[in-house]
Amino acid sequence: MAGDTGDTSTKPDPKTLHPVYSVTNIQQKIRILDGEEVTYSAWTKLFKLHAKGYKVSHHIDETPPPAKTDETYESWAEIDAIILQWIYGTISMKILSRVLEGDSTAQKAWDKIRDAFLNNMAARAQLLEHKFTNLTLAACSSLDDYFQQLKDLANQLEDVERLVDESRLVLQMIQGLPREYNVAAAIVNQGQAT
Missing domain, CATH: 1.10.1720 (Proline Oxidase; Chain: A,  Domain 2)
Known part of the structure; x- marks a missing residue:
């Protein structure tokens, strides 16, 4: 066709899954934070590296979530739940018992872990x-x-x-x-x- 340039890179493909969905076992990528063998600073460096690679850094870097009325909120909340699972799945049971709460977000859990390690x-x-x-x-x-x-x-x-x-x-x-x-x-x- 005369007007077709063949360039479809400007429009995202709605059928393409977010990269976060390709992670099947986060413990193979990020070691369990226990504060002794795996220190808080080592864990955060690894976690941030993976968050950046899977395009989800905005879930732990103080970026506010979209408004609940925003059309992207449902997708954001679903991905945030996965990041929250990553966090809970890469911390020791002792730390998990201090930060686990219902209706949390990845950012809230991230902040609680930071506070647990840095406040005292x-x-x-x-x-x-x-x-x-x-x-x-x-x-x-x-x-x-x-x-x-x-x-x-x-x-x-x-x-x-x-x-x-x-x-x-x-x-x-x-x-x-x-x-x-x-x-x-x-x-x-x-x-x-x-």
Whole structure:
């Protein structure tokens, strides 16, 4: 046809499903937030990455929902329920019991989780600092376990705005080692000083 350019990209296809409907198991993409192995900051980074990739960031970024009278509201509410399922499906039972409520939205749940982790920052920071500075190899099942627990505690401290730099992490690792590691500790300490 003379007037047909063949370009249909300007009109969305009403039969095309929103990308959010292609997610079948969110736990394969976002690990379970427990505040210890998976920290709040790591979880939010992963969640936001997926929300952006599936074009649903506006459900958790303070963007107001459409008015209930808006023709897009039903579609928005359906997608919001899926995002809410993602949130509930990627948090531990302990956290879920603190944020689960009827008639919630993804934004409300997102805000409750943020508040649960950030409102008591000073108290959490103090507790984590105590655990971090008092952890020793003797309290762990192996050297790998000891190093991993210190790294996990350092990540948790970052969530409460107490950055543990690499130098401090190494020095703390050395401090918690028993005497038989003194020679190795001295070598590492010497390397840290240079």
